[in-house]
Amino acid sequence: LLMNELSNQGKWQIWKGVILQIVCILLLMFVGYYMQAHWGMWGLVGTELMFLLVAIGYTIANKTPLKEVFPIKKPRARFLLGTFFIWIGTLMLGLLGVAISGFIFPALMGETMSGLNKVITGGPVIISFLVVAGMPPFCEEAIERGAVLSPFRSLKNKDWLIVLIMGIFFGIFHLDPIRFLTTAALGAALTYVMVKTDNFIYPMLLHFVNNAFSVLLS
Numbered sequence: 001l002l003m004n005e006l007s008n009q010g011k012w013q014i015w016k017g018v019i020l021q022i023v024c025i026l027l028l029m030f031v032g033y034y035m036q037a038h039w040g041m042w043g044l045v046g047t048e049l050m051f052l053l054v055a056i057g058y059t060i061a062n063k064t065p066l067k068e069v070f071p072i073k074k075p076r077a078r079f080l081l082g083t084f085f086i087w088i089g090t091l092m093l094g095l096l097g098v099a100i101s102g103f104i105f106p107a108l109m110g111e112t113m114s115g116l117n118k119v120i121t122g123g124p125v126i127i128s129f130l131v132v133a134g135m136p137p138f139c140e141e142a143i144e145r146g147a148v149l150s151p152f153r154s155l156k157n158k159d160w161l162i163v164l165i166m167g168i169f170f171g172i173f174h175l176d177p178i179r180f181l182t183t184a185a186l187g188a189a190l191t192y193v194m195v196k197t198d199n200f201i202y203p204m205l206l207h208f209v210n211n212a213f214s215v216l217l218s
Contacts, residue, residue, distance in 0.1 A: 012062065012064070012150050012151040012153070012154070013151055013154075014151050014152055014154065014155070015151075016151050017148050017149070017150070017151030017152055020058060020143075020147060020148050020151075021148050021169050021172075021173070023054075024051060024054065024143055024148070024173065025172065025173060025175070027050060027051075027054070028047065028173070028175060029175065031047075031050065032046075032047035032050065035047055040123070041119075041123045041127060041128070041131055044119070044131055044132075044135075045131055045135065048131075048135040048136060048138075048139035048140065049135075049139060051139045051140060051142065051143040052138065052139040052142050052143070054143060054147070055069075055139075055142035055143040055146050055147040056142070058147045059146070059147055059150075064150075069146045069147060069150050070142060070146050070200050071198055071199055071200055072199065072200050072201055073198075073199045073201065075199070075201045075202070075205075079197055079199070079202060080202075080205070083193055083202045083205055083206050084209070086189050086192070086193060086206065087189070087206050087209050087210060089189070090185055090186055090189040090206075090210070091210070091213070093181075093182075093185040094181075094182040094185055094186065096181075097179075097180075097181030097182040097184075097185060098179075098181075098182055100181060101178045101179070101180075101181060101182075105178060108178050109178055112176060112178040112179060116214075116218070117218050119132075120132055120214070120215055120218040121218055128215060129212070129215050129216075132211055132214070132215050133208060133211040133212040133214075133215045134208070136207055136211055137203075137204040137205070137207040137208040137211070138204065140173075140207070141190070141200065141203050141204050141207055144166065144169065144170055144173065144187065144190070144191075145166075145190055145191060145194045145200070145203045146200070148166070148169065149162070149166055149191065149194065152165065152166070159192075159195050159196070162191060162195055163188050163191045163192045163195065164188065166187055166188065166190075166191035167184045167185065167187040167188030167189075167191060168184055168187075169187065170183055170184060170186065170187020170188075170190070170191075171183045171184030171187060173187075186207075186210060189206065190203040190206055190207060191203075193206055
């Protein structure tokens with residue numbers, strides 16, 4: 001399956017997708033980090049909602065129907081199964097990325113993992129699960145696999161390039177060099193699923209399973 005063209009594709013040039021990604025990174029650096037530093041877990045909630053609003057607002061500003069940028073269709077059993085196996089493969093790649101980063105930067109890896117565990121376990125379990133596992137599949141996917149990805153639909157018959165670019169974007173988006181390989185692999189997998197199915201349900205599900213696994217592990 002191929003991704004559908006936007007009804008006003010001309011307004012969604014590739015360079016606008018790059019600019020939007022840069023804007024999101026700056027928002028995370030200067031607004032998201034401030035909220036998280038001062039409000040803790042609720043700051044993380046605010047950060048996720050900020051990206052959701054940016055994604056929706058950007059789509060509306062471009063006068064494009066939301067259902068085209070965030071297509072939701074009835075899931076199919078074989079695609080659900082395929083998404084699960086893709087997650088398993090992504091998990092293996094992520095563990096390899098952790099091993100490589102840990103081998104090169106052992107001290108930084110320890111600090112990074114300790115910081116992540118502190119964030120995840122810093123509040124009631126149910127709150128941590130809802131925020132860390134439940135919100136990114138909606139909010140981060142809306143901005144990454146929705147608003148940012150849409151301009152790249154004009155790259156015809158170059159799905160591999162779209163997957164590569166969006167994987168790199170997602171790795172940079174997390175602003176953590178130690179986890180870059182892991183988050184880039186996840187971003188590439190999420191994009192691949194979105195590109196091949198044109199159904200927002202599957203990348204959201206993959207993202208949820210991945211984050212839920214991390215929370216439960218912590």
